[in-house]
Amino acid sequence: MSSVGTVTPDVHHTSHEEDTGLWSWITTVDHKRIAIMYFVTATVFFFVGGFEALLIRIQLMNPEQNLISPELYNQLFTMHGTTMIFLVAMPMAVAFFNYVVPLQIGARDVAFPRLNALSYWIFLFGGIYLNASFFVGAAPNASWVGYATLTLPEFSPGRNVDFWFIGLSILGVASIVGGVNFITTIINMRAPGMKMMRMPLFTWMTLVTSFLLITAIPVIGVALVFLGFDRLFGTVFFNPAGGGDPVLWQHLFWIFGHPEVYILILPAFGVISDVIPAFSKKPLFGYPIVVYAGILIGFIGWGVWSHHMFTVGLGPIADSFFVAATMIIAIPTGVKIFNWIATMWGGSLQFTTAMLFCVGLVAVFTVGGLSGIMHASAPVNLQQHDSYFVVAHFHYVIVGGAMMGLWAGLYYWFPKVCGRYLDETLGKWHFWTTMIGFNLTFFPMHFSGLFGMPRRIFTYSADLNVDIYNQLSTVGAFIFGLSAIIMTWNLIRSWRSGEPAPANPWGAPHLEWSIPSPPHHYNFPGIPEVRSREPLWDPKERADIEAVTMAEPEREPIMPNPSWVPICLAAAITLAWALVMTGVWWIIILGMLPVLFFTFLWAFEPAFPEGH
Amino acid sequence: MKRSLPGVAGRALLLFLVPLLAACAEEYPQSTINPQSDFAAIIHSLYVSIFWWTMLILAVVWVALAWVLVKYRRKSENDQPKQIRGHLGLEIGWTVGPALIVVAIVIPTIQAVFATQRPISEDALLVEVTGHRFWWEFHYPEYGVTTANEIRLPVDRPVSLRLESADVIHSFWVPVLGGKRDLNPVPAVREGRDKKYNWLYFTPEVTGVFMGQCAEFCGESHALMAKRAIVETEAEFEAWIASWFASEGAAAPEPPEPADAEPGDALPEEVAEARPAGQDEDPRIAQGRELFMNSTCIACHAVQGTSAQGAIAPNLTLFGTRRTLASGIMENNEDNLVRWIIDPQGIKPAAAMPGVDYPGGNWPATNFSEEEVRAISAYLLSLK
Numbered sequence: 001m002s003s004v005g006t007v008t009p010d011v012h013h014t015s016h017e018e019d020t021g022l023w024s025w026i027t028t029v030d031h032k033r034i035a036i037m038y039f040v041t042a043t044v045f046f047f048v049g050g051f052e053a054l055l056i057r058i059q060l061m062n063p064e065q066n067l068i069s070p071e072l073y074n075q076l077f078t079m080h081g082t083t084m085i086f087l088v089a090m091p092m093a094v095a096f097f098n099y100v101v102p103l104q105i106g107a108r109d110v111a112f113p114r115l116n117a118l119s120y121w122i123f124l125f126g127g128i129y130l131n132a133s134f135f136v137g138a139a140p141n142a143s144w145v146g147y148a149t150l151t152l153p154e155f156s157p158g159r160n161v162d163f164w165f166i167g168l169s170i171l172g173v174a175s176i177v178g179g180v181n182f183i184t185t186i187i188n189m190r191a192p193g194m195k196m197m198r199m200p201l202f203t204w205m206t207l208v209t210s211f212l213l214i215t216a217i218p219v220i221g222v223a224l225v226f227l228g229f230d231r232l233f234g235t236v237f238f239n240p241a242g243g244g245d246p247v248l249w250q251h252l253f254w255i256f257g258h259p260e261v262y263i264l265i266l267p268a269f270g271v272i273s274d275v276i277p278a279f280s281k282k283p284l285f286g287y288p289i290v291v292y293a294g295i296l297i298g299f300i301g302w303g304v305w306s307h308h309m310f311t312v313g314l315g316p317i318a319d320s321f322f323v324a325a326t327m328i329i330a331i332p333t334g335v336k337i338f339n340w341i342a343t344m345w346g347g348s349l350q351f352t353t354a355m356l357f358c359v360g361l362v363a364v365f366t367v368g369g370l371s372g373i374m375h376a377s378a379p380v381n382l383q384q385h386d387s388y389f390v391v392a393h394f395h396y397v398i399v400g401g402a403m404m405g406l407w408a409g410l411y412y413w414f415p416k417v418c419g420r421y422l423d424e425t426l427g428k429w430h431f432w433t434t435m436i437g438f439n440l441t442f443f444p445m446h447f448s449g450l451f452g453m454p455r456r457i458f459t460y461s462a463d464l465n466v467d468i469y470n471q472l473s474t475v476g477a478f479i480f481g482l483s484a485i486i487m488t489w490n491l492i493r494s495w496r497s498g499e500p501a502p503a504n505p506w507g508a509p510h511l512e513w514s515i516p517s518p519p520h521h522y523n524f525p526g527i528p529e530v531r532s533r534e535p536l537w538d539p540k541e542r543a544d545i546e547a548v549t550m551a552e553p554e555r556e557p558i559m560p561n562p563s564w565v566p567i568c569l570a571a572a573i574t575l576a577w578a579l580v581m582t583g584v585w586w587i588i589i590l591g592m593l594p595v596l597f598f599t600f601l602w603a604f605e606p607a608f609p610e611g612h
Numbered sequence: 613m614k615r616s617l618p619g620v621a622g623r624a625l626l627l628f629l630v631p632l633l634a635a636c637a638e639e640y641p642q643s644t645i646n647p648q649s650d651f652a653a654i655i656h657s658l659y660v661s662i663f664w665w666t667m668l669i670l671a672v673v674w675v676a677l678a679w680v681l682v683k684y685r686r687k688s689e690n691d692q693p694k695q696i697r698g699h700l701g702l703e704i705g706w707t708v709g710p711a712l713i714v715v716a717i718v719i720p721t722i723q724a725v726f727a728t729q730r731p732i733s734e735d736a737l738l739v740e741v742t743g744h745r746f747w748w749e750f751h752y753p754e755y756g757v758t759t760a761n762e763i764r765l766p767v768d769r770p771v772s773l774r775l776e777s778a779d780v781i782h783s784f785w786v787p788v789l790g791g792k793r794d795l796n797p798v799p800a801v802r803e804g805r806d807k808k809y810n811w812l813y814f815t816p817e818v819t820g821v822f823m824g825q826c827a828e829f830c831g832e833s834h835a836l837m838a839k840r841a842i843v844e845t846e847a848e849f850e851a852w853i854a855s856w857f858a859s860e861g862a863a864a865p866e867p868p869e870p871a872d873a874e875p876g877d878a879l880p881e882e883v884a885e886a887r888p889a890g891q892d893e894d895p896r897i898a899q900g901r902e903l904f905m906n907s908t909c910i911a912c913h914a915v916q917g918t919s920a921q922g923a924i925a926p927n928l929t930l931f932g933t934r935r936t937l938a939s940g941i942m943e944n945n946e947d948n949l950v951r952w953i954i955d956p957q958g959i960k961p962a963a964a965m966p967g968v969d970y971p972g973g974n975w976p977a978t979n980f981s982e983e984e985v986r987a988i989s990a991y992l993l994s995l996k
Contacts, residue, residue: 070832070961143829149797150780150831155745240799246781247796280684281691286698311783311794311828313775313810316729320722327714331707337673338706342699344680348691359681366673370666377662377717379655379724382791383644386783386827452642452787454827457835461941463823465639 027562029113030521034120035098036417041124042092043488048131049083050484052076057441057477060470063462073458074141075134075160081144082164085264086171087127089402093267094119096409097182097206099417103512104200106191106530108523111184113560114607115177121570122174129574130167133160140164143456145257146227148238148249153231162231162581165224170577172217172224179213182206191511193530197291200510201284202409204291205270208298209263215302216259223252232583247312254305262301264398266294268405269336272358275412276340278508279355280347283534286339293332293339300329310381319378326376333369337362352506353427357408360435361401368396371446386456389449395442407434407487414491415505419517420498426490433483440476444469503550509534514542514549525553560607569598641823644787648822648843650732651790651814654724661720665713728791732770732813739763740774743782743795745830746837746960747926747939757856758914760926761939762840766849767819775810780831786824786841790814794828816843821935832962838940855996856916856929893994900991903984908966915995925965932996938963949989950982 025033055076059068068076102110110116133139138159142151151161186207190199199207226237227249236242238249277284284290306314306322340362349355371393375381384390407430414422448469453460460466504513513536515524526548528535536542572594579591640646647653684693741763742749750763765771775784777795785792793812801807826837844852904910905919912925920928937944938952938960956963968980980988 070835074832074834141832147781147829150829155780155831240797243800245799281693283695283697285696286703289698289703311792313793313796316726319725319729323721323725324718327718330714331710334669334710335703335707338702341673341676341680342702344684345676346696347684347693348686349681349684350686359677362677363674366670370670373666373717374659374662377658377721377724379721379728379791380659380662382728382793383652383655383659383787385792386829387644389644450644451640452644452823454785454825454835456829457825459835461823461838464642 024562026567027564029109029117029560029563029566031098031102031110031113031116032417032519032521032523034116035095035100037120038091038095038098038123041120041127042088042095043491045083045087045127046092046484047488049080049088050481052080052083054477054481056080057474059458060460061474062470063460063464063467065459068458070458071141074143074456075139077456078140078143078164079131079134082130082140082168083127084398085144085260086168087123087130089264089398089406090175091123092406093209093264093402094123094178096202096267096271096406096413097178097209100409100413100512101182101185101203101206102189103416103515103519103523104203104510105186105189105194106511106524106527107185107189108527108557109560110181111189112181114563114566114602115181117563117566118570119174119178119181121567122170122177122573125570125574126167126170126174129170129578130163133163133167138163140167145253146249147253148227148230148246149240151227151231151249152239159581161227165227165231166577166580169221169224169228170574172221173573175213175217179210179217182210183214186210191524191527191530194511197288198530198533201273201287201290201294202267202270205266205273205294208294209266209270212259212263212266212298212301216256216263219252220256223249223256226252228580232580247309250309250312251305254308255302257308258305259298259301261397262298264402265405266298268361268402268408269294271405271409271412272340272361273336274508274510275354275408276343276358277534278412278506279350279352279358280344281350281507282343282347283509283537284339285342285345286335287533290336290339293335296332297329300325300332304329307376307378307381310378311385323376323378327373330369330373330376337366337369352411353422353424353431354408354411354506356428356431357404357411360431361404361408364396364400364404364435364439368393368400371396384449386454387449388445388453388455391455392442392445392449395438395445399438399442404434407431410487412506412508413512414494415501416512416517416519418495418498419501420494421501421505422494423490423498426486426493430483430487430490433479433486437476437478437480437483441473441480442476444472444476448473504536509537511535511545511549514545516550522553522557522559524549525551525557558608561605561609563605563607565598565602565605569595569602572598642787642825646788647790648818648820649789649814649816651728651812652788653817654728655791658720658724662717665717669710669713728813729811730813731772731811732815736770736772736813737766738772738774739765741776741784741795743775743777743779743784743826743830744964745779746826746833746963748784748837748839749778749926752853755853755856757853758927759856759929761838762842762934762936764842764844764849764852765816766846767816767843769846770813770815773812775812781828782826782830782837783828784812784824785827786822786839788822789816789824789841789843792827816841819843819845823940825940833960836939836941836960838936840936840940842935852930852933855933894990896987896990897994898991899984900987900989900994903980904988904991907980909988912965928992928995930995932993944993946986946989946993949992950985953980953985953988954982 025037028034055068056073059065059073098116102108136159140163141160142156142164146161146164149155186203229235230237230239236244238244238246240246273284273290304322304326306318307326310319371389375384375390375393411422411427448466451464451466453464453466501517503516511528511530514528528545528548531541532538535545576591576595579587582588645656645659647656738753740751740753748761749758750760751758773784775793775795777797779797781797782795783792784795790812793810796810798807798809820843822841822843824839824841826834830837910920910922912922914921914923914927914929916929934944936942937948941960942948952959953968955967956965957967968985
């Protein structure tokens with residue numbers, strides 16, 4: 001396959017005597033299995049959110065249609081946004097953090113394996129809880145941003161918003177726990193010689209994202225608790241009748257919401273910063289600059305939230321500040337794009353599916369970035385805000401950026417995960433249906449927006465004359481839907497009977513490719529020492545590393561015990577939050593007792609086998 | 613179009629370019645790129661300049677990318693490209709270059725931010741806009757006039773819109789006249805402090821009827837919260853104001869002073885009783901007036917110069933002159949009005965107005981027959 005990484009195929013490793021039954025998955029604390037569970041769950045939610053999107057597109061295909069009632073439509077678009085962000089894009093990235101980061105830094109697991117399992121189970125239960133609202137006819141219906149005062153009981157008397165604020169609170173716990181885990185792992189568990197400035201970009205961006213998670217999620221946590229008190233206990237944080245301020249909600253939401261955008265996009269930037277060099281046979285151009293640019297984006301990302309609020313009436317001074325801050329963030333983003341192109345420049349480009357998705361990202365994410373510059377200009381924003389132009393913009397950023405990056409990562413790391421390639425022919429079908437479907441869906445939205453079509457509307461007047469753009473979007477959405485089916489078919493088929501892949505199928509430079517595919521459950525028989533940024537591209541260093549990583553260990557390394565406590569604690573946390581909906585203080589307090597109980601069990605449970 | 617383009621692709625491209633060129637046409641009544649006020653024009657020229665900057669950046673990125681993809685595709689497995697790790701000059705270049713473009717965008721942006729957020733002139737026409745789920749209230753304190761869903765503005769006179777919401781957040785947006793601004797429920801303040809309102813300032817420059825709609829999600833019928841802005845000549849506007857007070861006939865009072873211009877205060881109730889019916893009036897209109905004035909309708913609706921002085925639903929004075937019904941979502945004609953009165957929620961879910969089977973509470977129940985609804989419609993449409 002490649003000239004650099006020719007290692008004997010090692011597909012069916014014999015020491016892989018792990019239990020594979022259902023119970024072993026429920027109790028697993030292995031980061032690789034947790035990653036797979038994250039990925040599969042996020043993919044299922046991707047289909048749920050995609051199905052919602054198709055219903056939305058059917059309703060909007062023609063003006064003044066009444067196929068879907070306004071109430072159901074409002075539930076669909078609210079849940080589409082909430083699902084795609086909190087149940088698809090974020091956990092999909094976390095799946096990659098989980099699988100790849102310990103392998104890239106030469107660690108046997110994450111720092112807190114049981115916490116890692118807890119994260120996953122909370123995410124799963126939170127996602128199920130949110131979607132269960134459909135079955136009681138009370139799915140959240142106040143949009144994914146949930147602006148007060150619409151969310152206050154006076155205007156949203158049903159349970160819909162309760163499901164939303166409780167669901168997001170549950171999911172937030174999973175994110176914070178995950179963030180703590182990855183920061184600790186990356187700071188403390190690197191192999192000898194793996195200095196910070198030798199870490200692969202994906203690990204770097206995981207680190208930055210994790211800091212954003214643990215700092216941004218608590219802000220929305222606070223906002224959600226305020227909202228919960230307003231809804232259930234009669235406080236007036238956001239109620240103007242009592243002296244509260246609905247604009248406060250918007251500040252809190254977007255102080256979380258804008259770093260959230262970088263939580264979504266930075267992992268994808270990390271992925272393609274690793275994938276592009278691998279398929280260009282060149283190291284990443286301007287490595288330190290790309291790292292600093294990522295950190296800078298994460299940092300400035302904290303100072304731009306009010307560009308979501310230019311129509312709120314904050315006054316010209318605040319508007320000007322947020323215009324400038326927002327424009328500044330375009331600079332490090334542009335620097336990244338130029339560095340990726342420079343990495344490819346003069347290289348030897350191999351257009352595997354993974355590389356195609358990287359190229360696709362650079363091409364279409366740029367469109368989303370540039371439309372972002374348009375509405376970063378506050379006066380222009382006053383026309384584009386809450387119109388389909390913005391819908392086009394953030395889908396170009398999140399699908400064209402975050403999701404494309406993750407799909408690149410999927411094709412890149414899949415051989416590592418199961419020792420088989422994803423089928424390249426199906427992969428190319430996946431890529432091209434994605435590109436055509438995605439652009440056909442979202443590009444016309446720029447025009448429907450410029451011609452005055454607002455977002456979050458279940459129908460629009462025929463007088464707006466935007467039928468043709470909506471029809472194109474609907475056709476595109478179905479092609480895009482088809483691409484998801486092709487991807488899934490490829491995953492299932494290749495998982496079962498794909499072409500076997502060697503340890504380093506792409507001739508890539510990082511540590512994860514120095515171990516067999518799939519890896520041992522303990523990852524590294526011995527921990528290698530790293531001497532450079534691309535350890536496997538230096539023949540001598542590679543030989544030294546593989547002498548350690550491909551060896552049979554005399555004794556299997558001691559790995560943490562499986563545990564059923566994480567799933568129980570996650571269920572207890574979900575239950576405790578769900579009981580908040582009753583609004584009865586003693587039920588809520590009783591509901592917390594199982595959390596306490598399982599936390600104690602957790603504390604007293606031995607993490608490692610006896611004697612270690 | 614270049615002829616070399618394949619037919620389908622060519623036509624697809626045309627589809628996107630033609631609307632841009634034809635954006636000024638009336639085909640797009642809610643277009644953001646068809647400015648008809650000073651405010652909209654400032655935004656549009658800013659948009660156009662940023663548009664070309666972004667196109668320049670896009671061209672650079674796409675051309676460089678295309679070049680790389682064609683030039684450096686792998687020729688052989690044994691390619692050994694030069695291992696270049698970076699170049700300081702290039703890094704500085706593509707940091708400073710975009711930074712300069714950013715400055716070129718930020719400066720006019722901030723100028724426009726300040727230019728569009730201050731009152732245009734002392735004698736601007738003040739209109740107090742209140743958002744309700746799901747309709748718009750427009751109050752002209754200068755004249756003591758209140759109307760709904762169709763805001764009337766004289767051409768070339770500066771306008772200050774004072775924006776407030778009675779319930780959830782809405783957003784005032786008539787794209788042809790400029791950008792949107794939220795209608796926030798204004799928090800209560802301590803005695804002696806000023807409430808903080810949002811404002812929009814602009815001068816309409818062309819007469820016409822322009823479409824707009826709520827641009828902040830406000831609940832179930834957010835999509836059905838449209839409006840019209842009717843920009844007319846000064847004379848037409850003055851005539852409209854005059855007819856507002858004369859609408860129900862002889863008893864028109866002088867416009868009150870702006871200071872005590874609360875809706876409902878304008879007129880003592882007895883006036884309504886004193887009013888004579890028109891000379892050759894359709895008997896249905898008289899019947900409709902009778903029904904309207906003796907039902908729950910007047911608990912919420914007002915008609916200038918009558919005993920109907922409800923202030924929580926749209927003011928129906930001059931209702932017959934409105935072009936649209938139910939906040940700009942359908943043509944104002946008798947059939948639509950009958951449908952609306954019989955079953956408002958069937959047309960606009962969660963609308964606050966009860967249908968004809970409303971039991972009434974302490975008020976006379978409605979329970980109108982269709983014939984009676986037609987009479988009420990005839991009456992309302994006669995309010996001109």
